Amino acid sequence: MEDAERLCISSCCSDWMSEMPFAFWDTPLWNLAIPGSHDTMTYCLDERSSVVQSSPRVLRVLDTVLPCIVRPCIIKWATTQEALTEVAHWLDQHTKEVVIIALSAFDGMNLDQHKDLIQFLICTFDNKICPNHIIPSLRQCWKHNYQVILSYDDSAASGYEELWPQCEYWWANTSDPSHVISYLEERKAEGRPGQFFAAGLNLTEDAKYILSHPCQSLQSMTLSSYGLLLNWVKQQCPGPGKSCLNIICTDFVGAFSNEFTQLVIGLNQTLLKET
Numbered sequence: 001m002e003d004a005e006r007l008c009i010s011s012c013c014s015d016w017m018s019e020m021p022f023a024f025w026d027t028p029l030w031n032l033a034i035p036g037s038h039d040t041m042t043y044c045l046d047e048r049s050s051v052v053q054s055s056p057r058v059l060r061v062l063d064t065v066l067p068c069i070v071r072p073c074i075i076k077w078a079t080t081q082e083a084l085t086e087v088a089h090w091l092d093q094h095t096k097e098v099v100i101i102a103l104s105a106f107d108g109m110n111l112d113q114h115k116d117l118i119q120f121l122i123c124t125f126d127n128k129i130c131p132n133h134i135i136p137s138l139r140q141c142w143k144h145n146y147q148v149i150l151s152y153d154d155s156a157a158s159g160y161e162e163l164w165p166q167c168e169y170w171w172a173n174t175s176d177p178s179h180v181i182s183y184l185e186e187r188k189a190e191g192r193p194g195q196f197f198a199a200g201l202n203l204t205e206d207a208k209y210i211l212s213h214p215c216q217s218l219q220s221m222t223l224s225s226y227g228l229l230l231n232w233v234k235q236q237c238p239g240p241g242k243s244c245l246n247i248i249c250t251d252f253v254g255a256f257s258n259e260f261t262q263l264v265i266g267l268n269q270t271l272l273k274e275t
Contacts, residue, residue, distance in 0.1 A: 007269045013261045017138060018096035023272055025139040030196045033238035033267035035260065036249035038202040088124050091147045098141050100196060102167035104153035114156035121150055122162055131161040151196065168197040173204050177225035181232050188243040198247035201229045222251050233263055237270040
């Protein structure tokens with residue numbers, strides 16, 4: 001294999017798309033292996049916002065009994081507006097990188113709030129947004145200066161060419177990494193969607209887990225399972241095939257010197273071997 005065809009990405013991974021060999025430039029982005037971060041932002045929260053019904057029951061009970069304590073803790077997470085503005089600034093500095101932003105779980109949002117958020121997205125990213133009728137490849141995105149693909153999982157997105165349909169997320173909803181792997185293997189056997197989708201490695205603590213591990217955090221739970229989960233990732237491959245993966249997500253993606261991110265990007269090497 002010639003040097004020009006080797007997948008050689010710098011360790012920081014901040015410009016990995018711009019460093020991709022020529023052989024990848026016309027591959028649809030949904031056929032590449034792309035590292036993703038899970039559950040990175042929230043929108044439309046204030047201290048009057050109740051905990052959503054999809055939250056663990058213990059959290060919902062505490063929110064009912066002690067909202068003055070629970071809600072300020074939740075609101076400390078970064079808001080969508082702040083996070084997306086930072087993304088836009090980052091893209092200005094990395095002009096050949098493309099990000100896929102999947103927005104979902106709009107619990108309690110009304111139509112006016114959807115319209116406000118959609119307008120904010122369009123104004124923030126403007127001509128960086130890749131319209132939903134394009135087959136996005138690196139070459140196409142670079143040619144038109146597209147850097148953002150916005151997936152919006154709500155009917156409020158209807159009629160906006162700037163918004164892509166739901167990016168399906170495979171979520172095991174368990175704190176057991178072995179069960180996560182089993183679940184993802186079952187989904188792979190069913191076959192991948194035709195466009196963008198994500199396989200979630202994220203662990204989810206339920207009330208039983210929280211009560212039996214009072215001194216543990218989501219971070220410690222996740223990082224203690226990283227070895228097992230990353231070994232599974234090493235066996236995966238991108239591409240259009242039935243069992244191929246596209247976006248692979250986890251929490252704490254920067255852990256261990258970007259090991260997860262580098263590993264996922266490196267999976268694209270298998271596509272070179274097929275050409």
